Amino acid sequence: MKQKVYMYQKFERLWHWLQALLIFFLALTGFEIHGSFSLFGYQNAAVWHTYAGIAEVILFAFGAFWFFTTRIWKAYVPTTKGLIDQMMFYAKGIFNHEPHPYKKTPEMKLNPLQRLTYLAFGFFMMPLMIITGVIYVFVVDGTIVISPFWLSIIHTFGAFLIIAFVITHIYMTTTGHTILADTKAMITGYEELDDEEHHHHG
Numbered sequence: 318m319k320q321k322v323y324m325y326q327k328f329e330r331l332w333h334w335l336q337a338l339l340i341f342f343l344a345l346t347g348f349e350i351h352g353s354f355s356l357f358g359y360q361n362a363a364v365w366h367t368y369a370g371i372a373e374v375i376l377f378a379f380g381a382f383w384f385f386t387t388r389i390w391k392a393y394v395p396t397t398k399g400l401i402d403q404m405m406f407y408a409k410g411i412f413n414h415e416p417h418p419y420k421k422t423p424e425m426k427l428n429p430l431q432r433l434t435y436l437a438f439g440f441f442m443m444p445l446m447i448i449t450g451v452i453y454v455f456v457v458d459g460t461i462v463i464s465p466f467w468l469s470i471i472h473t474f475g476a477f478l479i480i481a482f483v484i485t486h487i488y489m490t491t492t493g494h495t496i497l498a499d500t501k502a503m504i505t506g507y508e509e510l511d512d513e514e515h516h517h518h519g
């Protein structure tokens with residue numbers, strides 16, 4: 318039995334895809350600034366990166382407001398319950414076509430591994446990038462608060478963390494019902510849940 322469930326509200330979907338676009342653009346312009354490749358031209362990359370960075374600060378603030386003023390934060394409270402099962406599933410069970418160990422609902426849509434990862438993303442990785450990025454703007458302006466060397470090390474380290482997150486995240490999106498099912502759900506808001514599989518076999 319399949320059941321259509323409204324999983325992602327409009328704001329969540331809009332936030333998600335804007336965040337994806339911005340992070341992609343920040344990584345692209347950021348690594349051009351870093352000297353990894355030449356694409357837009359250094360000067361353009363530097364200016365656009367700062368504008369995108371400011372847009373990111375605003376988008377992040379809207380996300381934080383949504384997070385703290387709705388009950389959505391409840392889904393992010395970390396737990397060790399089921400964490401090992403979830404890890405074992407991605408390491409092994411998934412290759413044996415075992416059912417997903419976590420039963421997703423619109424209220425509790427994050428499995429224990431997602432809770433930890435998204436918490437690290439929202440409370441560590443993005444704040445790290447935003448704080449160092451905003452300080453960077455002042456360094457570039459000539460107001461040095463922290464050695465640009467360390468700033469550069471931390472901001473670039475954070476960029477690698479976020480890219481690792483994005484790569485893992487995109488792989489994970491393919492592990493739903495079908496390869497594109499989870500992506501479709503984040504576009505339309507609706508997800509088809511397989512009642513039987515999700516409830517009983519795990």
Ligand code: HEM
Nearest residue numbers: 343344347348351363370371446447450451453454469476
């Ligand atoms: C996902 C988020 C972000 C990524 C992946 C990212 C990536 C990068 C990278 C790789 C660099 C080059 C660092 C170096 O080689 O020293 C950089 C520089 C910089 N970033 Fe970010 N960044 C992000 C967010 C932000 C934010 C939110 C701001 C805030 C305004 C910001 C402002 C800056 C500035 C001002 C520079 C230096 C530009 C220059 O030297 O002209 N970044 N970023």
